[in-house]
Amino acid sequence: MKNLNYTGKAKLKPVLILTKLFTVILIIFSCSSNDDGSAAARANSLQVFSGDNQSSYIGNQLSDVIEILVNDQNGNAFAGTTVSFSVSEGTVIPNIATTDATGKALVTWTLGSSIGEQILTATAFANDGTPLIGSPLNILAEGLDLCQILTNTEQLPIGPDAGTETNSIINVSDDFIIAPDVLVSINLEHTFDADLEIFLIAPNGLIIELSTDNGAGGDNYTNTVFDDQASALIIDGIAPFTGSFRPEGVLSGLIGNEAQGDWILKIIDDAGADGGMLLSWSLQLCRS
The missing domain is CATH 2.60.40.10 (Immunoglobulins)
Known part of the structure; x- marks a missing residue:
């Protein structure tokens, strides 16, 4: 009887081990699957x-x-x-x-x-x-960029009759308040610069004097930039005024105004005989 009891206990050990292993497998499976047996979402x-x-x-x-x-x-x-x-x-x-x-x-x-x-x-x-x-x-x-540069390349005649006005428009479609730094660039041909009066007119009617009767008998404005921060004054410049110059008016007076609308470059030829052509002009406006 002792041998039989010993043999019976020996046979139970593998069964217990398999039962525990099966239980562990069931636990692992239940943790990584849904009730229907599908894998849990992750x-x-x-x-x-x-x-x-x-x-x-x-x-x-x-x-x-x-x-x-x-x-x-x-x-x-x-x-x-x-x-x-x-x-x-x-x-x-x-x-x-x-x-x-x-x-x-x-x-x-x-x-x-x-x-x-x-x-x-x-x-x-x-x-x-x-x-x-x-x-x-x-x-x-x-x-x-907070600053945008808009350009009009339409060529328009200047003069030659005294009092002739040339008006070129740049339209700003964006609605924003102007911040520093306003710049105006012009390219024009004329055979007697001192005949010319050049202005920038804002959409609200504010007029900024850029250059009037400067350059004596010299010709043209070539890549001329009007900038309040420039060291040279336009009244002290020599035709064709290539480079950056402080205008006769103050561009910073535009700061705080609305940008949207038509901006006009007005050129008046105040004497007869000589004439020329506006080639292009650009306007830089910045927002805060």
Whole structure:
């Protein structure tokens, strides 16, 4: 009887071991699967839902929020994933976000000071610490210059009859308040510069005197830039006035006015005989 009892106990050990092993397998399986036996959902991939490739003026917030989408292994939206954000420059708010019930994490982006491409990077990880598919993810935006240069290249006659007026228009379609630095550039041909009176007229009717009766009997204004910050005065210049000159009026008087509307370059030929041609002119306006 002792031998039989010993043998019986020996046969029970493998059964107990197999039972415990089967229990462990069941526990592992139940933790990684749903009630129907399918694999439990887990964060799998990261992608841009909306907001990529926007543009705005440097230092300004993009008009649309950035939406990042996290999907599970079956392509369904996945909630509860932490997404971290960083920018090459500027500010992103918040810099850490958790995906909502639609699988999205939303942030706003205020651009930095560089003109051109700027980059926002989103990163997210699975529970085991591995990066999601698509992470890190770069979102691009373009920073626009606060200053714009508009040009009219229509050629118009100047003179030759005394009192003849030449008016050339540049239309500004954007609605913004003018900030420093206003510049006016002109190219014109004329055989007696001292006959000319040149003005800039703003959309609100404000008149800025650029140059009147300067240059004596010299010819032309060639790549002439009117700039309040220039060291040379236009009244001291010599035709063809190539370079930058302070105008007779003050361009900074335009600061704080609205930019939108028609800007007029008015040229008056106040003497007869000599004449010429307006070749082109440009206007630089900046916003804050």
